[in-house]
Amino acid sequence: MALRIAVCVKQVPDPETPASAFKVDESVNRVVPAPGIPPVVNGFDLHAVEAALRIKDAGEAEVTILAAGNDFVMDVMKKPLSMGADTLVLAEDPAFEDMDAVSTVTVLSAMIQKTGPFDLILTGRQASDWDQAHVPLGLAERLDLSSVTLARNVEPGDGSVRIERALTDGYQVVEAPTPAVVTVSNELGEARYPTLRGIMAASRKQPERLTLAELGLNAEALSPALSLRRLFIPESESQVELIEGEDEADAGRKLALRLRELNLI
Amino acid sequence: MSGILVIGEVENGALSAVSGELLAAAGKLVDEGVSGGVSLALMGDDLTGITAAHAPGADRVILMSNPALKDGGTGGYDAPVLAAAALNESTSPDVILFAKTDFGAVTGPRLAFKLGVPVAQDCVDVALDSETGRVAVTRPVFGGNALAVYGFNGDGAQIATIRPGVFDPIEGEGSGTVEEFDVSAAVAAVRTTLVETVLQESEGVRLEDADVIISGGRGLGGPEPFEQLQELANILGGAVGASRAACDAGWVDHSYQIGLTGKSVNPTVYVSIGISGASQHMAGLSGARNIVAINKDGDANIFKSARFGVVGDWEKVLPAFTATVRDLAG
Ligand SMILES: Cc1cc2nc3c(=O)[nH]c(=O)nc-3n(C[C@H](O)[C@H](O)[C@H](O)COP(=O)(O)OP(=O)(O)OC[C@H]3O[C@@H](n4cnc5c(N)ncnc54)[C@H](O)[C@@H]3O)c2cc1C
Numbered sequence: 001m002a003l004r005i006a007v008c009v010k011q012v013p014d015p016e017t018p019a020s021a022f023k024v025d026e027s028v029n030r031v032v033p034a035p036g037i038p039p040v041v042n043g044f045d046l047h048a049v050e051a052a053l054r055i056k057d058a059g060e061a062e063v064t065i066l067a068a069g070n071d072f073v074m075d076v077m078k079k080p081l082s083m084g085a086d087t088l089v090l091a092e093d094p095a096f097e098d099m100d101a102v103s104t105v106t107v108l109s110a111m112i113q114k115t116g117p118f119d120l121i122l123t124g125r126q127a128s129d130w131d132q133a134h135v136p137l138g139l140a141e142r143l144d145l146s147s148v149t150l151a152r153n154v155e156p157g158d159g160s161v162r163i164e165r166a167l168t169d170g171y172q173v174v175e176a177p178t179p180a181v182v183t184v185s186n187e188l189g190e191a192r193y194p195t196l197r198g199i200m201a202a203s204r205k206q207p208e209r210l211t212l213a214e215l216g217l218n219a220e221a222l223s224p225a226l227s228l229r230r231l232f233i234p235e236s237e238s239q240v241e242l243i244e245g246e247d248e249a250d251a252g253r254k255l256a257l258r259l260r261e262l263n264l265i
Numbered sequence: 266m267s268g269i270l271v272i273g274e275v276e277n278g279a280l281s282a283v284s285g286e287l288l289a290a291a292g293k294l295v296d297e298g299v300s301g302g303v304s305l306a307l308m309g310d311d312l313t314g315i316t317a318a319h320a321p322g323a324d325r326v327i328l329m330s331n332p333a334l335k336d337g338g339t340g341g342y343d344a345p346v347l348a349a350a351a352l353n354e355s356t357s358p359d360v361i362l363f364a365k366t367d368f369g370a371v372t373g374p375r376l377a378f379k380l381g382v383p384v385a386q387d388c389v390d391v392a393l394d395s396e397t398g399r400v401a402v403t404r405p406v407f408g409g410n411a412l413a414v415y416g417f418n419g420d421g422a423q424i425a426t427i428r429p430g431v432f433d434p435i436e437g438e439g440s441g442t443v444e445e446f447d448v449s450a451a452v453a454a455v456r457t458t459l460v461e462t463v464l465q466e467s468e469g470v471r472l473e474d475a476d477v478i479i480s481g482g483r484g485l486g487g488p489e490p491f492e493q494l495q496e497l498a499n500i501l502g503g504a505v506g507a508s509r510a511a512c513d514a515g516w517v518d519h520s521y522q523i524g525l526t527g528k529s530v531n532p533t534v535y536v537s538i539g540i541s542g543a544s545q546h547m548a549g550l551s552g553a554r555n556i557v558a559i560n561k562d563g564d565a566n567i568f569k570s571a572r573f574g575v576v577g578d579w580e581k582v583l584p585a586f587t588a589t590v591r592d593l594a595g
């Protein structure tokens with residue numbers, strides 16, 4: 001029987017947006033979308049899609065993409081489909097804009113209950129907008145599943161999954177009973193690029209859509225556990241002392257002398 | 266409900282640096298008016314060497330010794346989560362602090378969701394909000410491009426994980442009480458199995474401990490130049506680091522990565538070579554005192570945070586820099 005894998009992906013502002021184009025509206029505590037820079041699928045989530053597709057390449061698997069949010073850009077959200085995922089399920093509602101982690105867990109677990117059961121739920125290690133790195137841990141607790149973070153390799157077995165988990169200094173091998181929630185990190189290796197055939201196939205697919213009501217939820221179920229009081233860009237004044245010389249080598253030499261002068265080396 | 270529970274960490278039988286930093290964060294909350302005292306809880310298989318003297322700022326030291334808690338848990342982090350939940354039940358703290366380490370970044374949020382209370386990850390400040398009597402936290406968001414201040418709603422425990430290297434540990438000797446807390450019943454329900462841990466042995470100075478770091482990025486163009494960085498690091502008794510781009514390219518191991526999803530470092534001198542200075546990289550450098558940048562692009566973001574810089578091609582700048590450093594070290 002084919003393994004059923006869900007991958008949770010989030011649409012986020014492009015994290016490569018140059019710092020000069022990153023703006024915040026402090027009066028409403030919101031990030032102002034940078035003009036002309038479209039959003040992207042969160043980078044680590046593409047690694048999670050890649051992990052699912054590697055499992056599919058090696059055996060039989062059905063890969064379902066789940067996303068909760070607002071203002072989805074369809075070209076962006078179809079990327080996992082064009083990489084080779086089978087279905088895309090979107091829960092889109094104005095109430096899902098900038099949800100806190102607890103609310104996101106509420107929505108995603110309702111989506112999983114509605115579209116599941118799944119043997120494996122893969123997610124990115126962290127979303128590059130609010131950098132929380134804990135929605136998947138909440139999902140696992142809410143659904144009472146085992147969880148393992150920071151996978152650099154995911155190998156499903158019989159009723160279990162074996163994960164190589166990246167540490168800051170090495171790795172661990174962990175075995176968890178399935179269904180399990182596994183977060184995937186960039187140490188897995190690059191995510192594949194969509195092929196032309198994949199893009200064509202994805203363009204013909206329509207996402208399945210779930211509304212707040214279809215998920216059995218209402219706006220009250222999404223009241224925040226943490227309140228954002230203030231959002232601002234920290235002030236930083238450049239105080240750099242640029243070292244110049246007759247040529248670049250001379251500048252290198254003078255840099256060393258200057259650091260010695262201040263007893264820094 | 267009262268007091269602050271600090272979940273510290275143990276390394277080689279002794280308190281690790283983050284434990285002292287967490288006690289300092291707790292101390293700040295106490296100074297601002299959080300009552301009920303500070304308890305430091307430690308988990309491990311053998312905690313016999315630990316005394317209250319090691320924990321300045323803690324009124325109580327609570328030792329949770331169990332084989333399942335060895336090195337952060339033999340069952341992934343299941344055992345620490347269960348142990349912390351049992352301790353929470355028995356002590357009902359108002360605030361629970363973890364460090365945002367491999368261990369705390371998982372254990373803290375899992376505990377929070379298990380208890381059904383909010384959690385704030387990767388905080389760089391904690392404060393008492395005198396209006397609400399609840400805690401407010403500051404955390405970098407959008408890769409460090411912005412800072413967000415959050416307040417905890419509801420009235421349950423307030424859980425935060427604290428970014429390492431941000432708080433300065435309290436100096437001196439502790440004089441609290443020490444007690445044992447039995448978790449053997451709690452840790453029986455472990456689901457995951459830790460099969461093995463493979464640690465990357467770093468030769469020489471550890472990045473986290475290094476006083477000088479020579480760090481390279483995509484601008485180096487390949488793995489070979491890292492040998493020149495190592496040579497310079499050797500002369501200065503420092504360590505070599507890297508940006509994520511250099512690690513993802515396979516030029517160096519991911520254990521070299523500095524930044525938001527890599528290591529946090531606090532050297533006196535950080536020499537960055539061919540690194541653009543993306544906010545996610547800079548997030549690992551909040552403890553670095555003197556950033557020195559060598560980059561051919563004078564508009565690179567790194568020059569905004571650097572104290573010294575050379576705008577130029579590293580292939581020309583670095584050999585002369587290294588030669589001069591070697592002469593000076595003479
Ligand atoms: C959620 C998230 C987490 C992340 N976590 C991290 C993290 O932990 N650590 C991290 O580092 N990154 C992280 N990143 C990636 C980060 O956003 C940047 O993409 C990355 O840091 C860029 O690496 P770089 O500076 O080496 O490469 P680039 O940005 O490509 O910069 C290369 C630089 O080299 C210079 N250069 C080129 N040739 C030369 C030459 N001959 N001489 C001198 N200079 C030259 C160029 O001018 C340029 O400034 C993360 C990203 C996301 C989205």
Ligand SMILES: Nc1ncnc2c1ncn2[C@@H]1O[C@H](COP(=O)(O)O)[C@@H](O)[C@H]1O
Pocket residue numbers: 008009010011042044045048066067068069101104108122123124125126127128130131132133134135136
């Ligand atoms: N709104 C969302 N829709 C789908 N997946 C999400 C959403 N929010 C978070 N996730 C998943 O959870 C991971 C961690 O997110 P976070 O805890 O917000 O950093 C992301 O990489 C996604 O895989």
